[in-house]
Amino acid sequence: MKKASILMILGSLCLLGLFQFPLWNIMLGAPQYPEPLGMNIHITGIQGVSEFDLQNIDGLNHYIGMKTIPKAGEMWEFDIFPIVIIAMVLLGVLLGILGFIGKIDYRFFLGWFLLMSILGIMGMYDFNLWLTDYGSNLDPHAIIKVVNEDGTPMSYKPPLFGYKKLLNFDVSSMPATGAWMMFVGMLLTVIAFFVGWRCKNSVSSEKKHKLVTP
Numbered sequence: 001m002k003k004a005s006i007l008m009i010l011g012s013l014c015l016l017g018l019f020q021f022p023l024w025n026i027m028l029g030a031p032q033y034p035e036p037l038g039m040n041i042h043i044t045g046i047q048g049v050s051e052f053d054l055q056n057i058d059g060l061n062h063y064i065g066m067k068t069i070p071k072a073g074e075m076w077e078f079d080i081f082p083i084v085i086i087a088m089v090l091l092g093v094l095l096g097i098l099g100f101i102g103k104i105d106y107r108f109f110l111g112w113f114l115l116m117s118i119l120g121i122m123g124m125y126d127f128n129l130w131l132t133d134y135g136s137n138l139d140p141h142a143i144i145k146v147v148n149e150d151g152t153p154m155s156y157k158p159p160l161f162g163y164k165k166l167l168n169f170d171v172s173s174m175p176a177t178g179a180w181m182m183f184v185g186m187l188l189t190v191i192a193f194f195v196g197w198r199c200k201n202s203v204s205s206e207k208k209h210k211l212v213t214p
Contacts, residue, residue: 001106004196005099007188008109012092014185015085018043021177024127025049026158028057029170040176041127043081045072065142066156067134077126088116092189099196106196113189120182128160 022040027049029036037057038049046069048054058068072078092112098104135157146154146167156166159173175183 001102001196001199002100004106004109004192004199005096007096007192007195008099008112009093009096011185011188011192012089012096012112014181014188015089015092017181017185018085018178019082021181022047023176023178023182024173025176026171026173028166029172030168039069042178043078043085045078046070061156063142063144064146064156065139065144067137075130077130081123084119088112088119096192106193106200109189109196110193113186113193116186116189120186124160131157131160134158 022042024041025038026041027036027038035050037053039054039057040047040049046054048057054069061068095104095108095112099106099108132155136153136155138153138156148154158164158166158171161173161175164171164173
């Protein structure tokens with residue numbers, strides 16, 4: 001159980017990488033931009049991959065009526081997400097310590113993983129809502145108006161995950177370093193659960209063997 005508890009603590013601490021590295025990355029490439037423009041989405045705000053990327057993206061978006069990229073104080077998520085991550089790290093470390101000293105069993109590790117998974121799904125859902133509003137809620141007085149074949153306004157929503165063609169831009173949206181660290185951390189907690197489960201079964205088997213041995 002001690003090995004499982006150590007894995008649980010290490011997995012929880014991996015989430016701290018989200019404070020150092022971006023969670024998600026969106027890149028926009030076009031013939032007129034030899035160096036693609038990019039946004040790194042952190043849990044505390046949005047930054048450009050290069051110094052002037054956000055300024056250039058906002059300049060392009062202005063012509064088609066898209067909103068400017070929000071700053072940290074303009075989205076409640078950038079205030080709440082860091083608190084949620086810190087809370088989950090502290091909870092995971094606490095569970096690991098309690099497991100190490102034998103106060104709880106391995107099933108609590110799986111509970112942490114399930115809670116983190118639910119929070120992650122909620123976060124992705126919220127992120128997709130923002131992308132939809134960002135790409136679809138356009139200024140009707142924009143300089144350039146592009147419509148679909150049926151005459152409805154074209155949506156410029158970037159993909160939640162993967163690749164999409166938007167006019168002459170190739171747009172990709174992928175997990176970044178912080179997300180991969182979070183995924184690794186969550187995987188470690190699942191491994192911690194199975195290690196604890198196997199440890200308990202081994203102990204139970206040994207006890208049964210001693211009871212039947214004359």
